[in-house]
Amino acid sequence: MENLKAMDAEQLRENAHKMVDFIADYYNNIETFPVLSQVEPGYLQKLLPDSAPVQPESLQTVLQEIETKILPGVTHWQSPDYFAYFPSNSSVAGFLGEMLSAGINMVGFSWITSPAATELEMIVLDWLANLLNLPHHFLSKGPGGGAIQGTASEALLVVLLASRDKVLREVGKDALGSLVVYGSDQTHSSLQKACQIAGVHPENLRLLRTEACNEYALSPESLTDAISHDVASGLIPLFLCATVGTTSSTAVDPLLALGKITKKYGIWFHVDAAYAGSACICPEYRHHLNGIEEADSFNMNCHKWFLTNFDCSALWIKDRNTLIQSLSTNPEYLKNKASQGSTVIDYKDWQIPLGRRFRSLKLWMVLRLYGVENLQSYIRNHIKLAQQFEQLLAQDSRFEVLSGKYILRFVVGAPLTEQRHITAAWRLFQEAASSLLETRLP
Amino acid sequence: MENLKAMDAEQLRENAHKMVDFIADYYNNIETFPVLSQVEPGYLQKLLPDSAPVQPESLQTVLQEIETKILPGVTHWQSPDYFAYFPSNSSVAGFLGEMLSAGINMVGFSWITSPAATELEMIVLDWLANLLNLPHHFLSKGPGGGAIQGTASEALLVVLLASRDKVLREVGKDALGSLVVYGSDQTHSSLQKACQIAGVHPENLRLLRTEACNEYALSPESLTDAISHDVASGLIPLFLCATVGTTSSTAVDPLLALGKITKKYGIWFHVDAAYAGSACICPEYRHHLNGIEEADSFNMNCHKWFLTNFDCSALWIKDRNTLIQSLSTNPEYLKNKASQGSTVIDYKDWQIPLGRRFRSLKLWMVLRLYGVENLQSYIRNHIKLAQQFEQLLAQDSRFEVLSGKYILRFVVGAPLTEQRHITAAWRLFQEAASSLLETRLP
Incomplete structure (x- = not known):
């Protein structure tokens, strides 16, 4: 066997064709696997050696081991018999986009590191915003715009940080302990996690109780009550996370009424439609987003129900400067003419990590290769x-x-x-x- | 043209073979592109329509547009003429691993969601720890262990949060404003960003001055001076980030001497070897890690110089419970027998996001398909x-x-x-x- 080179176009071609067949065969046989992996904890340690091989092994050997040792430990999220959690769709188009992104393998922290990565992301998020009929202030032309985050958790965290720092700039950073965050008892646990990370005190996270008679939606009255009580106690209402499609109960919070309350008190209003957002590209379901025009930020996961391979979480924000003020750093070694001229967006300042993959490619390919009508169907x-x-x-x-x-x-x-x-x-x-x-x- | 289905094994096979050839051709021609993209800001907006297509388009059309519209906007990180920033290696093996991970497309937040993903990650990080001759307390058998993060920024953030919360549990959460973080003026800007996110006050971040005569390494004396001064002022020394291979100057901080100081004052000691860590698999360069046994956490980016496609940042921690205490949430809808039994690791509690890709696959394939000797060469x-x-x-x-x-x-x-x-x-x-x-x- 010829030694595998670090990179070689013809070796990549030959081996990647084999991998394509392996993956296509996997989808052909996917119904033959138990959906939930049946292995016991620690199973793999018993099957693999204690150390990395000194000499290279062949792709054939490795593919055999994937079949016999790895796949039995996989829970098959792409199986048609998978009905757990929420779906995480792999599609032909999304898979092709992932391949291409891995092939180009650039690290798009700044515009200059691959202008196409930044600009395609702005464009496809504008496309998607228009499909969802989102308000104009979320489009990239104005002071807002969209960015792809890894997950809804990260989307929620970065906007919580933006709101935290905006308020702390006004009232002083020692007020952190007075900030209050609101959600419902149906809100995803990522809100709790974001609060933990941002240093919001756990006793200042209000997960307001919802009722079955109200289909588990957050009631505007209970929000007003909670806010009034907090204000009277000298606390500072900071942030509301409303949900369109909660995880346990698929509840839809009443965005318009909640949004009006947040406006009155100057609270940041975030809307999480992680799984349900995709449905709103169909006119008959768009009403679930009524009131979204009140929101400061909005998130939906294209990797859930929009045929875009994991990870691809779309976040839109009304005022991108709040995000950038929270998350930007500007070291000497990242300076460049385009960034200094402020004519471009550097997505590193919209997210937690510095580096980022070319994730817009797969979303673009999903939109191009399926088209809007098929996605609606x-x-x-x-x-x-x-x-x-x-x-x-x-x-x-x-x-x-x-x-x-x-x-x-x-x-x-x-x-x-x-x-x-x-x-x-x-x-x-x-x-x-x-x-x-x-x-x-x- | 037959309509492209959301998922179909034979359509995936046919189209993915075309994409393989497209990517292999890209590598064949990679030297013909200018390394740095020559486009002007806003170039892509002029080339693409304002909205997503209603009807599907063919892969052929899309591939043509990638060639004519996207590739001119790409900065070619994989070009042999690329000498900027740090490399971000795509390799044949790493690319195959990315393909397979995108094909399986599972979301591995908990062990149960694909046991193989969690267990393979533990195993390959143990392999890599042994290749680097890391101390035993970083191995998964004990109270520590490794996890793949997206980037070094995220690795640094999660350990800073772990150290913050550990100290605040002892002294009370109102002490946040007294916590002090140390690095040098050569430390990567991700330390500043992590402090911003974690709420460490900016005036409490000490980026200690380094000198040319010292090859820009952080001097133990200046660290001791700074700590003594802070302690005398009633502040609480929290965290030191030392670097093996700084970004601007490739300086190597003296780990052993710095580590002894952190032990004396009970400071969390993190070592960032994002790019240089890879070299330490060669015995003749391993001495750069001398003193690593003093560290509470250690990070290197396999996606930089270890042939693993972006993103794959390896983090090891001495006491995983500190991390889990900071980052865990335990909602009803994620509970399962394996997690409740505490016999497994749920990596969701080691990181910022909830969902995570099957990233250990590509690192495993790099180690298997190249072998240690070739990686050293x-x-x-x-x-x-x-x-x-x-x-x-x-x-x-x-x-x-x-x-x-x-x-x-x-x-x-x-x-x-x-x-x-x-x-x-x-x-x-x-x-x-x-x-x-x-x-x-x-």
Whole structure:
């Protein structure tokens, strides 16, 4: 075997073709794997040697080991029978975009390090903002704009930091302990984590209680009450995270009413639509974003339900300067004419890390290779499949549809899912119910 | 043309083969591009439409546009003529690993979401720790362990947060304004950024002055002086970031002496060897890490000079519980038997984001497909090429080798770089010197 070079166009071609076939075969066989990995903790340590090999091994050997040792330890998120958490879509277009981005392998911290990476990101996030009918102040032409973050957690953290520092610049940095952050008891745990990181005191995080009668949405009244109480106690209301599609209960918070309250008190208003945002490219679901014009920042994960391989979390912000003031550094070794001239955006100042991948490529390829109409059909088809599951469930009096309490959580959204996978999953639920009810009989 | 499906094994196969050829051709032609993109700010907006296409377009069309519109805006980090910043290596093996990770496309926040992802990461970071001859307390068997972060900035941030919260648990959270962080004036700007994020007051970041006579290394005396002064002022010394290979001057801080000081004062000792760490897999360069046994945490970027495609930053920590105490959340919807049993590691609690890619795959494939000996040869070859450049320079009395002041910064490290690229780069320097000196003649 010829020694594999660090980089060589023909060796890359030859080996990458083999890898393509391996991955295509994986998708051909994906239904034959148990969706949830069946291994026990520590399984891999027993299968692999204690140290890295001194001499190179062949791709064939490594691919065999991936099949026999790695794949059994994989939980198959792309399986059509995957209904856990939220989907994380791999698509043909998204995969091609990832390949190309890994091939170019540039590190786009500043405009100059690859102008196309920065500019394509601005353009596709403008495209997507328009598809979602977002307000104009989120577009890159004005003082706002969009940036791709790794995850919704990072999107939330950077805007929390921007709001924190904006207020602390006004009232003095010793006031950190007085800042209060609001969400609901349905808000994703990334809000708690962002507060931990930003140094917001844990007792100043208000996860307001929601009610089943209100479909677990955050009530404007409870927000007003909490704020009034905090203001009366001498605290400083800082930040509200509202959600369109909460993780446990898929609740939609009333953006317009909440937004008006934040305006009144000068609170930063962030809207997290991590999974549900994708649906809002369909006109019939766009109403879930009504009131988004009140928001200071908005986030949706293209890697969840928008066919863009993980990671690709789109964040829009109304006033990018607040973000840049929080996150910029300007060392000598990163200075360059374009950045100094302030004619360009340097995305390093919009995010936690310095380096960043060419992630806009995959989002651009998803939009180009599918087109808007097909993306809308894709969303509609999943919703139809979920409705079919609901119908199956309604025909069995032993189940009822609700959210909260102890529930069966069933998420439709894998690219390969068809009606037969829904039916098969439903059979499993029924079998479980039957055996559960049998056990319980006196 | 057949409509492209969201996912389809045969469509993936067909199109991904085309993309492989596109990328292989790119590497074949990479020397024909100007290394630095020549476009003007805003160039891409003029070339692309204002909105996403309603109907799908063909891969052929998109690939043509990538060639004519995107590649001219790319700065070619993989070009053998790239000598800027630090290298960010794409390799055949690293690229194959990225492909596979994008193909499986799982989101590995918890062990259960793909046990292989967590376990392979523990194993390859143990392998790498042993290659670097790191102290045993960084291995996964004990209370420490390794985790892959996106970038050195994130690695630095999470350990700063761990140290912050550990001290604040002892002295009370209102002491945040008293915490002091130390580095040198050569330390990477990510330390400043991490302090901004963590809420360390800017006036409490001590970037201690280094001297040319000391090769820009942080002097233990100046650290002791600064700490004594801070302690006398009632401040709390928190954290030291030492560097093996600083960004501007490639200085190496004296780890052992600095580490002893941190022990005396109970300061968290972090060592950043982002680019230079890779060289320490060669026994003849390992001495740069002498004293690493004093460190609480250590970081090196496999995506810089270790043939692993961006991003892959390896972080080791002596006491993983400090990290987990800072960064963990435990919402209902992420609970599972394995996590509750505490028999597994959930890497979500070691990092800022929740989701994470299967990044250990590419590092594993780099180690497997090249083997340790070839990786050592790779490092040695780059150092030899850099020495050849130094010799060329020494033969021209108009230049001298130094660091600091206004300097020519020349970094060797692209996988494709050979002696001819060094010679060509040197000719450019000489031409520039000639024309500069001619202009200056009276």
